[in-house]
Amino acid sequence: MHHIPLHSVIMMVLILGILIIATIITSLLKIKNRDKDYTELHQRVISWWWMIGLVFSFLILGKNTAIIFFAFLSFLALKEFISIVPIRQVDRNAIFWIYLSIPFQYYWVAAEWYGMFIIFIPVYLFLLVPVRMVLKGETQGFIRSAGILHWAAMLTVFSISHVAYLLVLPEKEMMAGGIGLVLFLLFMTQFNDVSQYVWGKCFGKHKIVPKVSPNKTWQGFIGGVVTITVLAGMIAPYLTPLNRLEGYIAGAIISVSGFWGDVVISSVKRDLHIKDIGNLIPGHGGILDRMDSLIYTAPLLFHYIYYLHY
Amino acid sequence: MLNRLLKLMFILLIVKPIVLIILGLNVRHRQKLPQNGPAIIAANHNSHLDTMVMFSLYPLSKVHKLRPVAAADYFLSNPLLAWFSLNVIGIIPISRTDPSKRETLFSACHQALDQGDILILFPEGTRGEPEQRSHLKKGIYHLTKDREDTAIVPLVTHGLGRALPRGEALLVPFICDIVVGDALPAVSNSDEMLEVLSSQYNQLLDECLTFNKQD
Numbered sequence: 001m002h003h004i005p006l007h008s009v010i011m012m013v014l015i016l017g018i019l020i021i022a023t024i025i026t027s028l029l030k031i032k033n034r035d036k037d038y039t040e041l042h043q044r045v046i047s048w049w050w051m052i053g054l055v056f057s058f059l060i061l062g063k064n065t066a067i068i069f070f071a072f073l074s075f076l077a078l079k080e081f082i083s084i085v086p087i088r089q090v091d092r093n094a095i096f097w098i099y100l101s102i103p104f105q106y107y108w109v110a111a112e113w114y115g116m117f118i119i120f121i122p123v124y125l126f127l128l129v130p131v132r133m134v135l136k137g138e139t140q141g142f143i144r145s146a147g148i149l150h151w152a153a154m155l156t157v158f159s160i161s162h163v164a165y166l167l168v169l170p171e172k173e174m175m176a177g178g179i180g181l182v183l184f185l186l187f188m189t190q191f192n193d194v195s196q197y198v199w200g201k202c203f204g205k206h207k208i209v210p211k212v213s214p215n216k217t218w219q220g221f222i223g224g225v226v227t228i229t230v231l232a233g234m235i236a237p238y239l240t241p242l243n244r245l246e247g248y249i250a251g252a253i254i255s256v257s258g259f260w261g262d263v264v265i266s267s268v269k270r271d272l273h274i275k276d277i278g279n280l281i282p283g284h285g286g287i288l289d290r291m292d293s294l295i296y297t298a299p300l301l302f303h304y305i306y307y308l309h310y
Numbered sequence: 311m312l313n314r315l316l317k318l319m320f321i322l323l324i325v326k327p328i329v330l331i332i333l334g335l336n337v338r339h340r341q342k343l344p345q346n347g348p349a350i351i352a353a354n355h356n357s358h359l360d361t362m363v364m365f366s367l368y369p370l371s372k373v374h375k376l377r378p379v380a381a382a383d384y385f386l387s388n389p390l391l392a393w394f395s396l397n398v399i400g401i402i403p404i405s406r407t408d409p410s411k412r413e414t415l416f417s418a419c420h421q422a423l424d425q426g427d428i429l430i431l432f433p434e435g436t437r438g439e440p441e442q443r444s445h446l447k448k449g450i451y452h453l454t455k456d457r458e459d460t461a462i463v464p465l466v467t468h469g470l471g472r473a474l475p476r477g478e479a480l481l482v483p484f485i486c487d488i489v490v491g492d493a494l495p496a497v498s499n500s501d502e503m504l505e506v507l508s509s510q511y512n513q514l515l516d517e518c519l520t521f522n523k524q525d
Contacts, residue, residue, distance in 0.1 A: 075483075079334060083469060083485035083520045089440055092472065092482045099483060274519055278485065279336050 004060060007176040007238045011183045012056055019048060043283030051281070051290070055186065059179050063167050064110055066182075070164040071106035075099070076287045077156040080278045085152070085268075090138040091145050094129050098153045101125050105157055109164045117165060121158040126150055155295050156288075162298040172241035172309055180239035181305070184232075188251065189297045192228045192258045199223025213266045221259055228255040241309045253304055254297045261296030265289070313397045314374050320398050321365050321373055329366040333359070333473055334485040336519050342490040343367060347375055348423035348460045352450060352494075354511060355432035356441055356471030361399070363467060363486060364430055374400065377422050378430040381406045406435065416453050423460055433507065440471035446507060451500035464491040464507055466514035468521045487518035 026045050030038045058069035082095055101121060108117040130146045163185060167178040176183075200220025208216045232251025236242040242250055265288060269277065278286025329335065344351065353360060361378045368376060382403035385395040395401045402418045419429060431453075434444040454460055469486035491510045497503040515521055 076334070079483050079485055083334075087472075089472065089475065092475075092478070092480065096480060096482045276519075278334075278519065280334070 004179060005175050005177040007173075008179040008183055011176075011180070011187070011235075011239060015052060015183075015187060019045075019052060022048070040283050045283075047281045047283050059182065063178070066167055067106055067110050067164045070160060071102055073287065073291070074102050074106075074157045074160045076280070077160060077291060078102070078152060080280075080286045080288045081152045081156055084272055084274065084277055085148050086144075087148060088138065088141050088145055090136045091133065091149065093136060094132045094145075094149055097129055097132050098125070098149060098157070101153060102157055105161050106164060109161055109168060112168045114165075117161070121153050125153055129153070159295040159299050160291065162302040163294070166302060166305075169306075169310060173239070176239045184235065184239040184250075185254070185298060185301050186294070188228055188232055188235075188254045189258050189293050191231070192224055192255045192297075193262070193293055195227045196220045196224030196255075196259065199227070209263055212263050212270055216259070216263065224259070225252060225255040228252075240305065242305065246308060250301060250304060253300055257296040257300045258293035261293040265292035265295070313400070316398045317374060317400060318370055322370065325362045326366050328481075329359070329363050332481070332483050333363075333470075334483075335363065335366075335488055336485060337367065337488045337490075338517050339490040340367065342463065342492060343465075344428055344461055344463050344493075345372075347426040347428045348457070350423075350429045350431050350450070350454065350460055350462045351465050352431050352433050352462055352507060353465040353467060354443060355434045355437050356467065357437060357474045357476070359470040359474050359486075360432070360467055361430060363470065363488060364465070367488065375426070375428050376400070376430060377402050377427045379404055379419060379432075381435075402429070419453055420457075423457065433504075437471075437476045440475035441468070443511065446504045448500040448504065450507075451497075451503045458496075461493040463493050464510040464514065465489070466491070466511055466518070468515065468518040485520060487520050489514040489517045 023045055026038065026041050029036075030042070054069070058066045078098065082098075087095065105117070105120055108120060129149055130142075133142060133146060133149075163182060166181040166185065169178060169181065171177050173180060196216075197220065200215060200217045200223070203219040203223065204215070204217035206218045207214060208218055208221060229248050229251035232254065233244050233248035236247025236250055237244055240247070240250070265277075269275065276285030277288045280286050281290060284290050351364060353364065365373055365376060378399060378401045380395065380401040380403060382405050385401055386392040386403055396403070402422055404419070405415065422429060431450055433446040433450045435447045435449075436444060438444040450462070454462060466489045467486055469484045472482070473484040473486065474481050491514050494503070494506055494510070497506060
C-alpha cells in the first residue's frame, strides 16, 4: 500500500456513490415493474461493480501493479480483436510478436522512458512485423494482413498504454497525483458513453451515422458533449494540472473523440456482422466493447495534457 | 486414485490457466452439455487443445467422467506419451489401422459407457488441416446403434486450429468459440446419422463469433 492523494480518494468515493445510487434505482425498477425483464440492466450494473472494483483495487495497490493490470487489459483486448478479424494461418508468428510487444511497451511505461514508449509501436513494431511475415514467404493476402496486424497493435496496445503512462507522469497536482489523471480520463470517458446514451434515448431524433450505429443521434451527441464539457471543467482543477478553461476543452476532446472510438469499433463489428466482440463482461459484451471509446480518448487526452503541462 | 489426483492437478494447474487466461472461451448453450453418462460428446477436431477445452467446461468434480477416445497409433506411440494419455488424461485408445474386429474394437468404449462415463469422440477421426472440416467417419454410428441409453451431443469449436494447429509447437493466444448443440435424434442408418451430424455442425458453426464466412 502507498499513499493515495486526497482528491483521488474523494473521487473514488464519489464514483462508488454513483454506483450505489445506480444499483438502488435498478433494484427499484425491478420491484416496481415485475412483468418487465431487467436481466441485462441488472447484469450491466453487477459488471460495473466488478470493473470499477478491479480498477480501483489495482490503482490502490501501487503504480507497478496498476501498470501490469493495464498490460493485461491490452492483452485481453488484442486477443479479442485478433480472434474476430480475418487473418491467415501463416500470420500466427507475426501475431505472436505483437503479443510480445505488450511486456516491452509497458516496461517502457514503468521505466518512464517516454521516447521509447512513444515510438516503439508506431516505428519499430510497424517496421518489424511485416519482416516477420516476409520470412514466412506467403504473399497471397500480405497487404491486408500487414494492415490488420498493425492496426490491432495500435488500437489495443499503443492506445491503451497511454492510460498507464498517465500514472508515471511527474506529479504536478499534488492533491490528486497520477491516479487523479487516470480517474479523470476513465470517469469522463465512461460517463460520456452513458450521457450520450441517455440524451439520445430521451431526445434522439436525427441520426448521425445510420449505417454504422442507428442509435447514435445528433441530440445524444450534443447533449453528451455539453454535459461532459461542463462536468470536466468543474472536476479537472481538482484531479489534473488543468485549470478550469483547459478542463472544459479536455471535456470536449473526451466527448467528441469518445464518440469516434465508439463508431470506429462499431464499424468493425458491422463489417464482420457481429453484435458484440466477446462475452467476457456480462451485459456489456467483450473488453473491446467497453474500451472502444477509451482507445480514442486515452492518447488524445494524454497529449493534450502533455502539451500544456509537461 | 492417484491417477484421478494427477488428472485433477493437471486440469487445475495447467489446463484451466491455459484455456481460460491464455486462450479464453465464448461458450454458447453450456446448459446443453450432458451432465451425466452414459453420453457422447461428438466434436469437430482441429487441435490437441480441443480435449483440453472440453475438460475445462466441466466442474472438477466431474472431469474424471470425461474420457477422450483417441487413436492408439498416435497416443501410444512412445512410452511416456502412452503413460500420460492413459493415466493422466484417461483416454480410451482405439485402433485406426485394424478395423477388422468391429466387436472388440469398441469394447473399451462400451465398458466406459456402462459405468456412466461421458465419451469425447471426434467423428472426423483426425485433426486434419487447421479449421477445415474433414469427412465424418461412421464409427460413431456403429458404436451407438444398439445403445438407446446414450445421448449424442454435437459440439463445435472454432479458433483452436489457429491457436495450436497440427505440427506446430508455438501456442498463439486466440479466443475460442464453443457451441453446444441439441442431442441427436434417433436414426436408422449410418449415412443418416452423418447427415444429421453434419448439418448440426454447420448450424453451430454459424453461431461462432470468430468464424468469418468470407474465410
